[in-house]
Amino acid sequence: MYVLGVETSCDETSVSVVKDGSEVLSNVVLSQIDIHREFGGVVPEIASREHVKGITYVFDKAINDAKIKYEDLDLIAVTKGPGLIGSLLIGVNAAKVISLNYNIPIIGVHHIAGHIYANYIDNGMDFPLLALVVSGGHTELILMKEHYDFQKLGETQDDAVGEAYDKVARVLGLSYPGGPIVDKLANLGKDTLKFPRPMIDSKDFNFSFSGLKSHVINVHHNMLQRKEEINVEDFCASFQEAVTDVLVNKTIQAKEKFNVKQIIVAGGVAANSGLRKKMKEMITDIPVYFPKMAYCTDNAAMIAAAGYFQYKKQNQADDLLLNGKSRLDLEG
Amino acid sequence: MKKSLKQLVIDTATKNIFLSLVIDGVEKQFVYEEGINNHSVTIMPYLEQVLKEENLTLKELDEIIIGIGPGSYTGVRIGVTVAKMISYLNNINIYTISSLALMASYSNKPFVLALIDARRGNAFMGLYKNVSGKLKIIEDDSLANIENYKSQIKVDFEIVESGKPDVSKVLKSDLLTKIDEIHSLTPNYLRDTEAERNLKK
Numbered sequence: 001m002y003v004l005g006v007e008t009s010c011d012e013t014s015v016s017v018v019k020d021g022s023e024v025l026s027n028v029v030l031s032q033i034d035i036h037r038e039f040g041g042v043v044p045e046i047a048s049r050e051h052v053k054g055i056t057y058v059f060d061k062a063i064n065d066a067k068i069k070y071e072d073l074d075l076i077a078v079t080k081g082p083g084l085i086g087s088l089l090i091g092v093n094a095a096k097v098i099s100l101n102y103n104i105p106i107i108g109v110h111h112i113a114g115h116i117y118a119n120y121i122d123n124g125m126d127f128p129l130l131a132l133v134v135s136g137g138h139t140e141l142i143l144m145k146e147h148y149d150f151q152k153l154g155e156t157q158d159d160a161v162g163e164a165y166d167k168v169a170r171v172l173g174l175s176y177p178g179g180p181i182v183d184k185l186a187n188l189g190k191d192t193l194k195f196p197r198p199m200i201d202s203k204d205f206n207f208s209f210s211g212l213k214s215h216v217i218n219v220h221h222n223m224l225q226r227k228e229e230i231n232v233e234d235f236c237a238s239f240q241e242a243v244t245d246v247l248v249n250k251t252i253q254a255k256e257k258f259n260v261k262q263i264i265v266a267g268g269v270a271a272n273s274g275l276r277k278k279m280k281e282m283i284t285d286i287p288v289y290f291p292k293m294a295y296c297t298d299n300a301a302m303i304a305a306a307g308y309f310q311y312k313k314q315n316q317a318d319d320l321l322l323n324g325k326s327r328l329d330l331e332g
Numbered sequence: 333m334k335k336s337l338k339q340l341v342i343d344t345a346t347k348n349i350f351l352s353l354v355i356d357g358v359e360k361q362f363v364y365e366e367g368i369n370n371h372s373v374t375i376m377p378y379l380e381q382v383l384k385e386e387n388l389t390l391k392e393l394d395e396i397i398i399g400i401g402p403g404s405y406t407g408v409r410i411g412v413t414v415a416k417m418i419s420y421l422n423n424i425n426i427y428t429i430s431s432l433a434l435m436a437s438y439s440n441k442p443f444v445l446a447l448i449d450a451r452r453g454n455a456f457m458g459l460y461k462n463v464s465g466k467l468k469i470i471e472d473d474s475l476a477n478i479e480n481y482k483s484q485i486k487v488d489f490e491i492v493e494s495g496k497p498d499v500s501k502v503l504k505s506d507l508l509t510k511i512d513e514i515h516s517l518t519p520n521y522l523r524d525t526e527a528e529r530n531l532k533k
């Protein structure tokens with residue numbers, strides 16, 4: 001089954017052709033990161049403008065790269081949310097045109113389901129499994145007992161992990177996006193500042209990063225006031241250690257409670273080297289999988305993979321009334 | 333059998349949606365709906381319906397005419413995305429027209445000011461004239477203060493803020509621009525984003 005994936009929920013315009021949920025024939029990503037960098041973050045109106053500008057080019061390249069014809073596609077899977085509404089609507093409407101033009105069924109896919117299924121592409125899935133979803137917009141632990149069955153065990157009560165990384169990076173005067181830079185510097189430093197590990201002992205599977213973020217910003221501010229020398233590498237390492245301790249610890253607690261066979265880490269922060277290292281060090285009894293780098297950030301291959309299983313499970317397509325939604329529940 | 337020319341006109345740059353299917357210069361089907369502003373949901377079902385009425389498919393269209401703005405940023409993007417995709421998938425000609433010109437075509441008064449409110453006393457405006465049944469532009473579309481703009485017009489004019497476009501008038505006009513490179517087509521926003529304007533300050 002050939003699935004055309006379409007993803008425009010934030011600042012990447014992406015189209016992909018995936019066969020049977022795992023064989024990626026093409027995955028074209030037109031990234032806007034260089035455009036948004038000078039604004040210190042994603043500007044929604046600019047993101048929408050860039051999506052319209054690039055949309056047909058990205059479709060054309062994805063189809064050509066896959067050496068396939070539109071007529072040969074069996075399903076169109078498009079991100080319907082959550083995300084920036086103006087951006088989502090571009091992908092959704094472009095996908096609907098293809099659906100009507102070639103009479104191909106279309107389904108709207110949850111963006112986070114896509115991030116989770118990014119793991120299926122290279123690693124497969126063994127149920128029950130535990131998914132840790134960490135990105136600029138999400139921090140959640142999800143239990144899957146079978147394909148396309150999502151049970152949210154817990155989530156952040158305030159900031160997402162990636163958001164905390166970006167804010168700490170900004171305070172340190174590092175450029176956007178902050179995550180990869182903080183990660184790189186952290187590898188050169190040591191955990192000298194011993195920041196708190198928020199909610200690490202709470203008995204649930206929820207997270208909180210806004211308190212940690214404020215604490216880190218305060219410490220930085222006080223050090224500046226006292227004219228203390230700030231070792232940026234150690235500062236980043238201390239922050240990263242605190243964050244990854246919490247993420248790994250909660251994951252282990254959930255793993256033990258639900259007796260899962262596999263752990264997968266999904267979302268942009270899955271690219272974080274500190275998190276990768278600590279997860280693999282601390283969890284050795286079952287496999288821990290991370291998507292390869294190209295599938296950590298937003299991409300349409302993951303949407304095609306998720307769409308394939310969603311379609312198999314629901315056995316039903318959406319229709320031309322399909323719309324984008326800025327907020328959307330994964331379990332719904 | 334002589335092959336007929338099948339043209340599709342789309343405009344979603346305001347809170348109104350307009351689709352028109354024209355065969356050999358005659359408007360056979362149209363949708364014009366005011367004030368719903370739910371274009372992302374309605375455009376494709378309406379398009380399917382309009383085509384079905386004439387027993388046509390998207391692939392059988394020969395030309396697309398798209399309202400390119402100015403107007404609602406989100407709205408115009410939906411129409412432009414759909415038009416771009418149809419043109420690209422079927423390799424058919426696409427022409428752009430000002431969304432203000434489409435709006436102005438509703439009126440047959442000698443001078444017509446098409447106006448889309450842009451808040452704080454400003455609007456997207458274009459001044460057009462009807463000359464023996466033909467629509468012509470007097471002054472390029474612009475974003476300006478409404479009172480200042482109006483005070484500089486020396487003739488009697490009618491203001492048009494909505495109304496079903498007169499496609500036959502539009503198709504006969506010289507206001508269409510053929511787009512040769514489909515991938516580069518973008519809406520005419522007439523204004524940089526707020527973030528870009530702040531950056532330039």
Ligand SMILES: [Zn+2]
Nearest residue numbers: 111135297298
């Ligand atoms: Zn994402």
